[in-house]
Amino acid sequence: MFNQFIDKLQKIANPIANKLNSTKEFVAIRDGMIATTPVTIVGAVGILMANLPFLDKFAPNVNTFLVNFFSQLGTISIGMLTVTILIAVANSYSEQLKINKLYGIIVSFLSFLVISNFSYKGAGEVAGKAVEKLSVANVIPTALFSAQGIFPALITTIISLKIYHYFIKRDITIKLPDAIPENVTKSFTSIIPMFVVLLFFLVVRFGFSLTPYGYFSDFMYQMFTQPLLALGDSIWAIAIFILIQQLLWFFGIHGANVVGVVWRPILLTMMAANLDAYNTGHALPYIVSLTFWEVYSGVFNFAIPLTLIFGCKSERAKSMGKFSWIPSIFLVHEPFMYGLPVVMNVYMFIPFIFVYLLQFFLVYGLAVLHIAPIPVVPVPWTTPIILSGFISTNFNIMGSLIQILLIVVGFFGYLPFVKAMDKQFLKEEQGL
Numbered sequence: 001m002f003n004q005f006i007d008k009l010q011k012i013a014n015p016i017a018n019k020l021n022s023t024k025e026f027v028a029i030r031d032g033m034i035a036t037t038p039v040t041i042v043g044a045v046g047i048l049m050a051n052l053p054f055l056d057k058f059a060p061n062v063n064t065f066l067v068n069f070f071s072q073l074g075t076i077s078i079g080m081l082t083v084t085i086l087i088a089v090a091n092s093y094s095e096q097l098k099i100n101k102l103y104g105i106i107v108s109f110l111s112f113l114v115i116s117n118f119s120y121k122g123a124g125e126v127a128g129k130a131v132e133k134l135s136v137a138n139v140i141p142t143a144l145f146s147a148q149g150i151f152p153a154l155i156t157t158i159i160s161l162k163i164y165h166y167f168i169k170r171d172i173t174i175k176l177p178d179a180i181p182e183n184v185t186k187s188f189t190s191i192i193p194m195f196v197v198l199l200f201f202l203v204v205r206f207g208f209s210l211t212p213y214g215y216f217s218d219f220m221y222q223m224f225t226q227p228l229l230a231l232g233d234s235i236w237a238i239a240i241f242i243l244i245q246q247l248l249w250f251f252g253i254h255g256a257n258v259v260g261v262v263w264r265p266i267l268l269t270m271m272a273a274n275l276d277a278y279n280t281g282h283a284l285p286y287i288v289s290l291t292f293w294e295v296y297s298g299v300f301n302f303a304i305p306l307t308l309i310f311g312c313k314s315e316r317a318k319s320m321g322k323f324s325w326i327p328s329i330f331l332v333h334e335p336f337m338y339g340l341p342v343v344m345n346v347y348m349f350i351p352f353i354f355v356y357l358l359q360f361f362l363v364y365g366l367a368v369l370h371i372a373p374i375p376v377v378p379v380p381w382t383t384p385i386i387l388s389g390f391i392s393t394n395f396n397i398m399g400s401l402i403q404i405l406l407i408v409v410g411f412f413g414y415l416p417f418v419k420a421m422d423k424q425f426l427k428e429e430q431g432l
Contacts, residue, residue, distance in 0.1 A: 024096040025158055026261045032089030033264045037380075039077050039084045040271070044378040046073025047279050053395055071279070078275045079142055082149035085268075086112060090157050097165045103190045104161055107197050111160035112153050114201040115208075115216035116144055144217065147272035150265060151228065152220040160197045167193035225269070232266035233286050235364055242297075242360060246353045252343040267293055271378065278376045287367050287374055295375040295392045298331045299385050299403045300359045303410025305336055307418040311411075314425035317418070330382045347421035355413035359406050372402045 049070040055063040077084075087105050094104030120136045143149070167173065173189040204216055213219035231237045241263050248255035267290035274284045274291070305328050308321025317340075324335035342348045366372035375392035383391065385407075386400045393399030 024093065028089050028093035028096050028158075029154060029265065030257060030261050031092040032085060033260070033268060035088040035092070036081065036084050036268070039081065040268075040378045041380060043074045043077030043081075043275070046070040046077065047275060048377050048391075048394065050074065051278070051394060074275065074279050078272055078279070079146045081147065081268075081272045082145045082153045083109070085150055086153040086157055089154060090161065093157065093161050097161060099161070099165055099168050100186060100190065103186075103194065104164065107164050107190075107194050108157040108160050110194075110198055111156045111201045112149075114198060115152065115156060115205050116149070117141070117215040117217050146276055147269045148221055148225065149217065150269045150272070151225045152217045154265065155220065156201065156216075160201070163197045163200060164193045167196060228266050229270060229273075229286070232263075232270055233288060235361070238288060238360065238364075239357060242357055243353060246356055249337065250343060250349060250352055252338075264290065274374070274376050275378075284374055284376060287364065289374075289376070291375045291378050291392055292367075294331075294381050295379070295388050295399070296363045296372075296403065296406065297356075297360065298381065298388070299406050300356050300410055301333045302328050302385060303355075303407050303414050304328075304333075304340075304342065304418075306407070306411050307414045308336070308340070311415050311418055312422040312425075314422050314429055316425045316429065317422050329384050331385070332382070345421070347417055347424070351414045351417045355410055358413060359410055362409060363402060363406060366402065371398075373398050375399060 047070075050067045050073075052063065052066065055066070086108055090105045090108035091101050094101040097104075118138055118140055120139055120141045121133075168189070173192050176185050176188055208214065208216045208219055211219070213222065241259055245255035245259040245263075248258055267288070270286040271289035271291050274286055274289050277284050302325075305321045305325035308317045309325065310321075312318050312321065320336055320340050324333075324339065327333075327335050337343060340348075342352055363372055367374055373393040373396045375389070377392045377394060379388050379392050385403055389399035389401075389403040390397060
């Protein structure tokens with residue numbers, strides 16, 4: 001009966017996952033998001049160096065120098081994250097559509113600027129004096145290029161390139177004689193499609209100017225970005241994402257890649273908001289972010305090879321544990337996922353989903369209680385366990401200790417199920 005249940009789930013999950021993985025828009029967003037990793041890491045180094053713990057106590061002059069020297073690195077990279085994402089996604093989507101990548105990036109960026117609010121209203125400073133209600137026109141607010149602008153940028157990029165591709169594909173372009181150099185021909189080819197795209201977004205801009213929102217970017221932030229971030233910070237919404245991710249993994253589909261198409265932009269936006277707050281000395285607005293997810297959830301599955309080594313007697317299980325534990329330290333879990341396998345293994349179905357959820361609820365609760373430090377400094381996803389918890393929490397040893405706790409919980413959660421599987425392996429090895 002359990003096998004029939006698994007078969008039914010597989011028939012539902014596989015077509016959906018395969019469809020998402022083959023959709024150009026999803027692939028572009030996924031690949032574009034991944035491509036921004038170097039920028040966030042470089043920015044994190046700047047923020048880390050500008051916020052070294054205790055340095056202001058015993059070397060204030062050195063601390064002041066580091067703050068002044070490195071703070072702009074974080075501001076430029078994280079503060080301009082929307083631009084980086086837009087360029088990366090536009091580049092990837094242009095490649096998917098087989099259009100000129102340079103002009104794809106240009107038309108996407110210009111479209112985003114057209115629908116954006118070039119004004120600022122709020123508290124500020126004029127001639128060294130604080131002003132509670134300040135209104136400035138013809139400026140680009142920095143918030144537009146940081147966390148606040150990510151979702152408007154993604155939507156305008158996809159729409160603008162779809163329109164652009166429509167005209168290019170149907171050859172609705174200016175045509176020049178063959179004798180004209182190719183680089184000149186390419187630039188003229190883009191004129192009509194680019195004009196139509198920007199005209200479309202000018203109409204959108206005008207339409208929103210007649211509404212209470214004023215601008216498409218402001219509408220997106222209030223009606224789309226804020227609800228998504230509230231969803232992303234909801235423990236129950238995260239639990240649903242985890243459930244879907246683990247189910248897909250169980251069926252042999254890379255769950256993180258599929259779910260990440262929707263999930264990663266939300267986490268990345270929350271990470272940027274946390275970094276902005278951290279860099280300016282404010283309280284972190286979110287518990288969960290991309291950094292939190294990679295640092296803490298990345299260790300959840302490390303318990304599996306440990307149970308194989310220390311909780312099993314069969315040669316098959318022990319050898320797989322010994323083979324896979326070192327890659328798993330660097331969050332490369334595929335060796336035991338497909339080698340044991342965890343995939344389609346009825347013994348692992350329950351713990352793979354519910355132990356993972358238990359570990360998440362535990363670390364989330366500890367973070368709410370201010371026991372688990374919230375990782376804020378991005379580290380490369382292959383940073384070894386323990387070290388990642390230490391660095392990402394600004395050299396807080398509790399980050400490493402929480403990772404160890406999660407591994408211990410996972411070990412004892414998996415142990416009875418792994419032992420049951422090991423008994424079957426032993427019978428097979430003994431020919432029983």
